[in-house]
Structures are given as structure tokens and as C-alpha cells.
Amino acid sequence: MRTLLRANWQLVAVGIVGVALSIALxxxxxxxxLLQITLYAIFGILALSLAFxxxxxxxxxxxxxxxxxxxxxxxxxxxxxxGESTGPALIAIALPAALAAALGYFMFYAxxxxxxxxxxxxxxxLIFYNVINSTAGPKYHIGDALLGGFNGMPNVPTxxxxxxxxxxxxxxxxxxxxxxxxxxxxxGLHAVLRTRFGRVLVAVRENEQRVEFLGYDAxxxxxxxxxxxxxxxxxxxxxxxxxxxxxxxxxxxVVQSAQIIIWIMxxxxxxxxxxxxxxxxxxxxxxxxxxxxxxxxxxxxGAILLIFVLAVPRGAAPMVTExxxxxxxxLRRPAADRASPRDLxxxxxx
Amino acid sequence: xxxxxxxxxxxxxxxxxxQAVRDVNFSLDEGExxxxxxxxxxxxxxxxxxxxxxxxxSSGTVLFRGTDITHLQAHEIARLGIGIxxxxxxxxxxxxxxxxLWIAAARRKRGKAANHEVDxxxxxxxxxxxxxxPVGQLAHGQRQWVELGVVLCADPGLILLDEPAAGMTEExxxxxxxxxxxxxxxxxxxxxxxxxxxxRTIARKITVFDRGSIxxxxxxxxxxxxQAVRDVYLGKQVAA
Numbered sequence: 001m002r003t004l005l006r007a008n009w010q011l012v013a014v015g016i017v018g019v020a021l022s023i024a025l026x027x028x029x030x031x032x033x034l035l036q037i038t039l040y041a042i043f044g045i046l047a048l049s050l051a052f053x054x055x056x057x058x059x060x061x062x063x064x065x066x067x068x069x070x071x072x073x074x075x076x077x078x079x080x081x082x083g084e085s086t087g088p089a090l091i092a093i094a095l096p097a098a099l100a101a102a103l104g105y106f107m108f109y110a111x112x113x114x115x116x117x118x119x120x121x122x123x124x125x126l127i128f129y130n131v132i133n134s135t136a137g138p139k140y141h142i143g144d145a146l147l148g149g150f151n152g153m154p155n156v157p158t159x160x161x162x163x164x165x166x167x168x169x170x171x172x173x174x175x176x177x178x179x180x181x182x183x184x185x186x187x188g189l190h191a192v193l194r195t196r197f198g199r200v201l202v203a204v205r206e207n208e209q210r211v212e213f214l215g216y217d218a219x220x221x222x223x224x225x226x227x228x229x230x231x232x233x234x235x236x237x238x239x240x241x242x243x244x245x246x247x248x249x250x251x252x253x254v255v256q257s258a259q260i261i262i263w264i265m266x267x268x269x270x271x272x273x274x275x276x277x278x279x280x281x282x283x284x285x286x287x288x289x290x291x292x293x294x295x296x297x298x299x300x301x302g303a304i305l306l307i308f309v310l311a312v313p314r315g316a317a318p319m320v321t322e323x324x325x326x327x328x329x330x331l332r333r334p335a336a337d338r339a340s341p342r343d344l345x346x347x348x349x350x
Numbered sequence: 351x352x353x354x355x356x357x358x359x360x361x362x363x364x365x366x367x368x369q370a371v372r373d374v375n376f377s378l379d380e381g382e383x384x385x386x387x388x389x390x391x392x393x394x395x396x397x398x399x400x401x402x403x404x405x406x407x408s409s410g411t412v413l414f415r416g417t418d419i420t421h422l423q424a425h426e427i428a429r430l431g432i433g434i435x436x437x438x439x440x441x442x443x444x445x446x447x448x449x450x451l452w453i454a455a456a457r458r459k460r461g462k463a464a465n466h467e468v469d470x471x472x473x474x475x476x477x478x479x480x481x482x483x484p485v486g487q488l489a490h491g492q493r494q495w496v497e498l499g500v501v502l503c504a505d506p507g508l509i510l511l512d513e514p515a516a517g518m519t520e521e522x523x524x525x526x527x528x529x530x531x532x533x534x535x536x537x538x539x540x541x542x543x544x545x546x547x548x549x550r551t552i553a554r555k556i557t558v559f560d561r562g563s564i565x566x567x568x569x570x571x572x573x574x575x576x577q578a579v580r581d582v583y584l585g586k587q588v589a590a
Contacts, residue, residue, distance in 0.1 A: 206443060209436075
């Protein structure tokens, strides 16, 4: 038990901090700040969904907002028609997962190259954006739900406690739900990555051909991973709508897709904690810059992305765990030992 | 009589107008160690790609233990028990040596059995010193051995080795030749090599490829004594 804890101290630490924050923050923060933090938790799930398929599966999805947006609209349309939110929430997860599975089937089983996977996913989200954008007017509706075109759909009912339609979640409840969902996603993905499926998935990222030489179906591994990513993005979309009671076509926008990629690049692809922190930091920064008039938020975000791509190409989390921590540890040893093989250039890591 | 381990009948592959492999009838028995030689462009690597399902033949069939595997996917052929070490090491560069071997072993074995298989091959190939290092950081010769370990961990019924000693030092070549002989006690093998002295140390029966077809087959003395073989291939080295 003790060795198990020691081997997984990072996960244990994240778990303790995560649970502590979920309990403490509602008491410490005012309503506005809590709403903000809830949004960061939801974005954290969205970041994890792409971090899993890109950082571990090696699938660069340029249009990840397609799944986020589809989850958002699926929830909005379903909850307006149904009323009770349990079914709509499940639809908001299942529909993007199904879309991801269908897209993944055509992309991976046709063995198209990574660049085209990027182009196709980007195109899909642009199609959603344009289609939904042009559904203004009373004739565009699904059941009782008016799609509203570029105006979006206001007054979307929030989530309720499963099967109790009158027990809707207040902001505190919404925060706790989002925090739990984020923690479950984080630990769930860690668990998946420890199974044979997860380890083979990482091997697919490293060398698809070798994986097939060993008798694994690389296409199937990518398809399953992509569907998991789609489902989690849909979950984030569902929570996002329930949080704001509003959804508009911007959930499908290229800006939204690019933002998820930036979160991961800043936080560190190939880690799970990095993208969550990256999404929180960037989202906070965007709001902070938005409150003043001196510089444009996009200019600052662009500059940050540029700095990270040039100076910290692997993101903040690997920088801390693989450079900063060993360096701090090396300070405790005599200087003679300090020159470590880590300083040598690494092959194949560019 | 049991069917040959692997057999090709009238196997051909052309890329546009280029006939890379032409009407090859090849067969290998259980337990054999066969060397494939031939000048560059003779079709040896294409032949390997056809056997492992990386490319599909234009005509002809491939039989593995009597089963037609011509139209199977690469991973399905691998599952039946054909393992390959490619010319350029095909390994998981970002993963540790141990993880590389584990991925291979976990295909057939679970839990402790998989770990045991990994440990046994780490021992056999003397990979212990760098077992926790990323493979991408190892020297070329070491990576060749890691790939060999990956192939062995999958415990295939037939092993294909494409230039296993390429880029190795003289000492490493000697060890590799020795390894190949030991491995052959349990696994039938087909080895593509260019280095004649290396072939002399491991080969029993040799198949010579030239311009996509089999030029001749025979034991070491027959092949090296053959005038046609000398003309297409060996002559150049003897002259050089």
C-alpha cells in the first residue's frame, strides 16, 4: 500500500488538492468568482478530452469544438423538448461520441495522413458553424426548440438532480458537479492509460507500423480513443450550456477549436495535469485582459503561444517535472555531480 | 506431410511498370534459417513487405502453415505469428526499452507472464543497462537489439530480419550472428543481409534474388561457387 502511494504520489497529491478545493471553494469565494471557477473546471474537461486524443493518441484534431458544440446543442435541444435533464445529458455525451466514431472510422480505416485528419476535423466544425449560424427564424426548430441561428438559444434549462426535474442545480451545485466531473475525467483517463489499451494507444502515437507488426489493430485503438475524446468534449459542452443557460454558434467556431489547442500547447501535450492548468490559466488571463482597454486579448494570447512554441515547445508541465525539479534536486548535491546526461541534446524529441 | 511454414506461389508485385517481384515460388520449412541475398533493388525488401501484408501482391498467393494469408491485414498476419525486424529500426522511440518489450509481450500474455517474458528477453539480449531509458536515446546498434527483443517478446512462429547487422561495429556483428543462431533454435528465420562474412557465419541455405526473381537456391558452397551469382552480385565485391 505504501509503495503504491509512493509510486503514485503525483496522482495522490492532485486528488487531495482537487477534493479539498471542491469542498472549500464554495465557502471561500463569492458567487461571481465561483461561477468563473466552474467555467474553468468545464474547460478543464474540454482540455482533457483533446489532451487524451492528441497528447496520447497522436491524433491532431483541429476541429475539436465540433464535439463540444454538438454536445452543447444536443443538450439544449433535448432539454427544451424533454424537460428533465438526465436523458439530455446522456444524449449530449452519446451524440458527439457517435459522430467521432463515424468520422474516425472513415479517417483511420482509410489510413489518411495526420494532416488530412486535421483538415477534415476543421472542416466538420466549420460546417456545423455555418449550418447552425443560418438557422435564424421560426421555421428552424427541432420539436419545441428554436435553433435561433446566430442569436443562439437563450433560456436553456439547467441540469437537475437525476430524475428529479424540480431539483435544479444552483451555482454551488453546478460547481460541485463540474469539479467532480473534472476529477473523474482526470483519474478516469489516468486509469485508461494504465490498461493495455492505453499503453498500446501511446505506442500507436510513437509508431503505428510497429504496433501492427505486433498484431494490434492500430485503427481500432485510434477509433476508440477518438470516440472517448468526443464523448468527453460533449460532456463539457453539456455542462457549458447548463452553466450559462445559453448556447450560440460560437461554440463551433475555429477560435474555440484553436483555444483548446493553445491550452494544451501551453500546459504540455503528453500530460493530463498540464492541459487542465493551461486551460485555467489562459481562460483567466483572457478575462483579466478583457477588463482593461490597453492591449487586445488576442494579441497577448498570440504572443504567449509564440513564446511557448519557440521557448517551451513541450509545454509547461514537462518543463517543470523534467527540467525544473531535477535542477532543484541537483542543487542539493555537490556541484561536481551536477552535469547530468539530461543536458545532452535528446534525439527524436523535436 | 505437413505444409511448409511459409510458401509463396507465383508471387508478383509491380509498381506501375516496374516489376519489383516476379513470379516467386518460395518455401521455407519449420526450423530453417534461410538467408536472402541479392543486389540492391533485387526485391528482397518488397518480398518481406508482401509476406507481412504491408503491401498486397499484384498476383500470386502467400500461405502460412497452409493458410492463405494473401489478403489479410498486416496486424492479422502478425497475430498468426509472423514477426519482422525492419531495415530501419521500427521501435517506439519515446518509450523506455521495457515498455517497448512489454507492448510486444502483452499481445499474448497477461499480468506477470508478460513481465516475465520481458525480463527473460532483457536478460537474453543484455539490455539491462539501459532498460529504463527511452529507446530514442540509444545508439543505433542498441536499438537494433531492442527491436530484436520486441520481435522475440511477441514469440512469433516465423521471424523475418531485414539487415539485422546494418550499422553495427565488428564486435556487435559477431554478437548478433551468435544471437541469431541461438534464436534459430526456437524460431525459424529468414534473414536479408549484404555482408558476406556475416552470411558465412550464420547461413545454411541461401536464396539469391535478382531483378525480382529467384536466381538460385542452395547451400553456402553451392551459392558462392556459382558463376551466375558471382556475376550479379559477388563479383562486384570480389573485384572491389
